[in-house]
Amino acid sequence: MPEHKITEFFNIYIESFLKRKTIIKNPLYLSDIWIPEQIKHRDRELSLIFQYIAPIIKRFKAPNLLLYGPTGTGKTLSVKYLGKQLDNLSTIKKLLIKHVYVNCRIYGNKSSSLYYILRDILSQLTKKVIKDGIKTTDLINELFSYIQEKDISVLIIFDEIDSLIKNTKEDDFLYLITRDDHVLDRNRLSFIGISNTLDYLKDLDARTLSSLNAIKIGFKPHNALQLYDILKERACLAFEEGVVSDDILRYIAAWVARESGDARKAISILRLAGNLADAESSDRVTMKHVERAIEGYDLDSFISEVETLSTHHKLIVLSILEEQIKLEDQSFVSFTEIYERYIQLCDEYGLRPLSKDSVGKKIKQLETFLGDHMEVYVKSFGKQGRKKVVMINLDKEKASKVIKFLRDNI
Ligand SMILES: Nc1ncnc2c1ncn2[C@@H]1O[C@H](COP(=O)(O)OP(=O)(O)O)[C@@H](O)[C@H]1O
Ligand SMILES: [Mg+2]
Structure with missing residues (x-):
């Protein structure tokens, strides 16, 4: 299209958009991206957090904290607010305090999650790109040497920490971060973990639990x-x-x-x-x-x-739903059925299918990602042995709408 035509087109759309009466002044304030200035009705929780974190200001170690409570109770908002306050204070009072925020869930359940989380922490702190091929233990050593060299106190916030512990069985993760013998002066490192429940603690071994030695602060539903x-x-x-x-x-x-x-x-x-x-x-x-x-x-x-998922994850969700919708009772479908449907879909969309193993791994990731919406079990089929079965919790009508959405968006 010639340029003048494009400009004309653009103007028509912009003009009609500007003319259109809308009741929404600014949609930003209805999204999660906007962080309110004030946190409402969390005075008890915030004052507890501040009280425990305060020693950092005087260069003492703060106790490790575990914040827990159901979704939407303001846990993430509270730590983001805390981080902002700490940054302001460090700038004004020229303190050597830094905070790092990591959402563990985005690293999923890969066995390499811990490695990538450590890289994230180190690059946030040093503001440098970390070289490839560096080993986990070296990353930890580098983290501690950096802290010592710069003589800084660091607060690390691990949001959705349960997803990491639950999936990678990385008991060692907390132990590595909290154990004594890494830093000559371990007062420099404090830690906050956030999760919906504290159930994951019962999966930790005694050694990790004792080195963690955390104070727990609960957030109640509004x-x-x-x-x-x-x-x-x-x-x-x-x-x-x-x-x-x-x-x-x-x-x-x-x-x-x-x-x-x-x-x-x-x-x-x-x-x-x-x-x-x-x-x-x-x-x-x-x-x-x-x-x-x-x-x-x-x-x-x-x-x-599901909109945010990769194409193959979307294809797997689509395979599950299309198999499930065929069933009268909308119940579980087997891994074999899902994989067969997935192969057909890849063919339909002209994509090279992933191996059975990779699809199995992706189903595990989806289980974490979709939370309550998806269930995976190993079911016994008598003589045929045990099979992995999967279900997505949506009624038939909703499932059809998601299928349509996925079919339009792959
Ligand atoms: N007490 C509160 N005051 C103001 N906004 C809140 C409060 N609690 C939660 N929100 C808002 O609700 C949404 C979810 O809060 P979030 O802190 O992410 O919850 P959680 O981490 O506990 O699941 C965010 O958009 C946040 O800004
Ligand atoms: Mg949160």
Whole structure:
């Protein structure tokens, strides 16, 4: 297309976009990317965290902390806030304190997870690219020498630490980080681990547990009033005035409080309801939009999760769903059935299929990634022996919608 045509096209779209009346002033405030200035109703948790972390300021070792609580209780938000406060304080008071934040879940369940997490920590600290081929023990030594050489105190935050421990059986991971004999002066390193539950601790060996010796701080689900306050702030920033009434916010807050107390879910429902109202060119969000948003929430959250997956992961999810939907009871499908369907799909999309082993590994990764949405079991089939079976927890109608989404997006 000639350039003047492109400019014309561009202008038409931009103009119609600018002219279009929208009730959403700024969608950023309805997303997870935005970090609020204030954390609401977590005073008890924050004051405990600050109280325990305070020794770092005076160059003492802070106790290791484990933060735990259900999804959406503000754990990640709280540590990000803590990190920001520490950075500000270090700049103002010229302190030699650094913090590093790692989300362990993104490293999945590979046996090399620990290695890549250490690389991440080291490159965040040194702001350098780490050479390839360096061994895990060398990475640890380098980390400790850097800390000593620069004479800094470091707080390492491991978010979703349970996913790492649970999947890689890396007991040694915590031990390596927390044990005594690495640093001459081990006061320089403090550690915060975050997880939904503390169940993973029972899988650790005694040696690791004792070197960890952590203080545990629990985060409780938000109640309706707290969720209302969280939603109110976001709604004021995100929507034009008068678009979302207090009654609507109270309704969402009460519904989510009854169901889980998960702030992320409350915010997502508000966002979905807002988008539905906007798509209909409605001038306000009504109860009908909220009800539809609540209905669509499960599906929406599933789709937004699978949307981020690699093509082969998507093909595997599609294979499971297409096999499962054939079954009357929507129950488990076997690994063999999944693999056969996967081969067919690869052929259909002109892709080279991965080996059975690799697909097995990817199914394991999906199990972590999709959490409650996916179950994997080893089931006994009598004389035929034991087989791995998989199920994705979606009803038939939702499964068809995800299949359509995947078919349109691979
Ligand atoms: N107490 C709170 N005050 C304000 N926003 C909150 C609060 N708790 C959670 N949120 C918001 O809810 C979402 C989920 O919070 P997050 O800290 O990621 O939860 P968790 O890590 O416990 O699963 C984020 O968008 C966060 O900004
Ligand atoms: Mg979190």
